[in-house]
Amino acid sequence: MGAFLIASPAHQHRAPHRAPQWVFLCARLLVFAALAGAAACATAQEGAAPVSNSASPALAGLHGVVASTEGAVYEGARVELESNGAEPAAIAQTDSDGAFSFANLPPGAFKLTVSAQGFQTTSISGVLHAGEDFDAHTISLPVARATNEVRVSADSQVEIAQEQLNVEEKQRVLGVFPNYYVSYDPHPEPLTTRQKYQLAWRTSIDPVTWVLTGAVAGMEQASNTFAGYGQGAQGYGKRFGANYADGFTATMIGGAILPSLFKQDPRYFYKGTGSIRSRAMYAIANSAICKGDNGRWQPNYSAILGGIAAGGISDLYYPASNRSGVEVTFINALIGTAEGAVQNLAQEFLVRRLTPRLPRFPSTETQ
Numbered sequence: 001m002g003a004f005l006i007a008s009p010a011h012q013h014r015a016p017h018r019a020p021q022w023v024f025l026c027a028r029l030l031v032f033a034a035l036a037g038a039a040a041c042a043t044a045q046e047g048a049a050p051v052s053n054s055a056s057p058a059l060a061g062l063h064g065v066v067a068s069t070e071g072a073v074y075e076g077a078r079v080e081l082e083s084n085g086a087e088p089a090a091i092a093q094t095d096s097d098g099a100f101s102f103a104n105l106p107p108g109a110f111k112l113t114v115s116a117q118g119f120q121t122t123s124i125s126g127v128l129h130a131g132e133d134f135d136a137h138t139i140s141l142p143v144a145r146a147t148n149e150v151r152v153s154a155d156s157q158v159e160i161a162q163e164q165l166n167v168e169e170k171q172r173v174l175g176v177f178p179n180y181y182v183s184y185d186p187h188p189e190p191l192t193t194r195q196k197y198q199l200a201w202r203t204s205i206d207p208v209t210w211v212l213t214g215a216v217a218g219m220e221q222a223s224n225t226f227a228g229y230g231q232g233a234q235g236y237g238k239r240f241g242a243n244y245a246d247g248f249t250a251t252m253i254g255g256a257i258l259p260s261l262f263k264q265d266p267r268y269f270y271k272g273t274g275s276i277r278s279r280a281m282y283a284i285a286n287s288a289i290c291k292g293d294n295g296r297w298q299p300n301y302s303a304i305l306g307g308i309a310a311g312g313i314s315d316l317y318y319p320a321s322n323r324s325g326v327e328v329t330f331i332n333a334l335i336g337t338a339e340g341a342v343q344n345l346a347q348e349f350l351v352r353r354l355t356p357r358l359p360r361f362p363s364t365e366t367q
Contacts, residue, residue, distance in 0.1 A: 060128040063101035064136030066094045066114055072186060072273045073098025074141060075360065077116040083128070084108040096360070107132075114139050161189035168267075169202055173354050178206045181255065182347055184270045186361050190293040191267075193260040200256035200266075204248050213244045228319025242317055249313050254306025263293040264302045268347055276349075283348040287340035303340065307333040 066077040079100045081090040092100045107130045115121040119141035128134055164185050171179045180203050191199070203209065217240040220226060229238040255266040269291060271282050290300040311329040324332065352358070 058107075058131035059103075060105045060107055060131060061101065061103045061133040062105060062110065062112075062128065062136060063099065063133065064112075065098045065138045066100065066116075067098055067138050067140060068119070068186075069140050069142050070273070074116060074119075077114055077119075077141065080113045080115075081105075081110060082113075083110045112136060112139070114141060116141055118144055120144050157189050158192055161191055161195060164188055165191065165195055165199065167359060169199070171355055171358065172208075173351055175356050176208060177212075178203060178208055179351060179355060181267050182270055182351070183267045184272075184352065184358060184361050188265075188267075188269060190265060190295070191259075196259050196266060197252075197256045200251045203255070204251050209247065210244075213247065214240060216243050226319055226322050228321055242314070245317060246310065246314055250306060250310040253309050254303050258302035258306050258309075262301050264298065264300070265291045265293060266302060268344055270352065271348060272352070279348050280345060283344035284341045286344050287337050304333060304337060307336040 062081065064079075066074045066079065068074060073094075073096075075094055075096050075098060077094045077098070077100075079092045079094065081092070081102050083090070083105050090102055092102060094100045105128055107128050109125070109127050111123060111125045113121060113123045120143070122139055122141055124136060124139060126134065126136075164183065167185070168180050168183060171182065173179050180199055217236055220239045220243075221231065221236050224231070226239060226242070229235045229242075258264075259266045268286055271279050273279075274282075286300075288300055288304070289297050290302065292298050308329060311324070311332050312326075315323045315329075
């Protein structure tokens with residue numbers, strides 16, 4: 001703009017000098033207006049930038065639960081999310097409740113792929129909308145089938161069953177009382193005959209079993225129950241022997257001999273999932289049915305006949321005045337079945353909570 005400020009030569013006449021002055025002045029005004037307009041446009045463009053950012057779509061979220069086809073939640077499953085072709089894909093693992101979640105996701109199409117060892121991989125697809133918290137609900141993982149060519153030999157099944165049995169033999173209520181005849185593993189292997197005898201023997205010789213037997217004998221001595229045994233050390237010894245014989249015969253016959261003969265599993269299989277009503281019905285039913293070595297449910301011949309046999313044998317060593325006839329033996333067996341239902345209810349709803357240091361099994365988390 002400095003070129004427009006140069007004065008005209010002094011020797012020029014006045015009249016010819018005025019016209020160029022007005023022309024120069026107008027030109028200068030036009031240039032100034034053009035520059036001011038350009039500056040205003042630039043300012044408007046800079047101010048418009050934040051508006052475009054504020055108009056960007058809101059981010060979305062996604063959550064869901066992974067469970068088996070039986071409804072048991074699965075912890076540690078791998079969940080991979082592909083969203084709008086973004087690289088790399090987001091990955092999460094399910095927690096102890098089987099839940100997973102993703103946050104700050106751009107709207108658009110997505111694909112979830114869920115996988116876990118021993119289960120078939122499952123995928124679902126959908127579309128996320130701006131600001132939406134998408135609920136994928138429960139994603140079921142079917143157990144891997146034989147098409148995966150996983151071959152398990154008879155020897156390996158026995159080894160797995162032994163490992164599971166070793167865990168069961170460490171189960172103690174309140175850390176003290178043995179609770180060996182309960183399986184919390186969602187995929188238990190059937191026991192061999194040797195393992196059934198091992199479990200019965202281990203229960204019978206457990207030190208806590210001896211202590212409890214002695215306590216019961218002491219209470220019977222104090223109340224003079226089975227008076228035919230008398231008092232003193234001799235009477236206490238007879239009561240102790242009778243009580244131990246009751247438990248030993250019931251455990252060996254109902255927990256080893258008959259289960260081996262009928263090919264039945266003497267354990268209670270903890271359910272741990274489902275409604276309170278379904279779990280209660282399951283526990284009560286398990287006093288009269290059991291799982292066979294073939295994995296199928298069947299009448300619990302072992303427990304029912306074992307109770308009758310143990311009751312009949314007890315007549316051999318109880319005082320004559322306290323011996324029961326055949327009718328009473330069968331009635332006691334029915335009472336024993338009812339007591340088994342009560343014990344199963346306690347196992348299903350209470351005992352697990354009182355048993356420390358149990359391994360975490362995904363399908364047996366207490367609901």
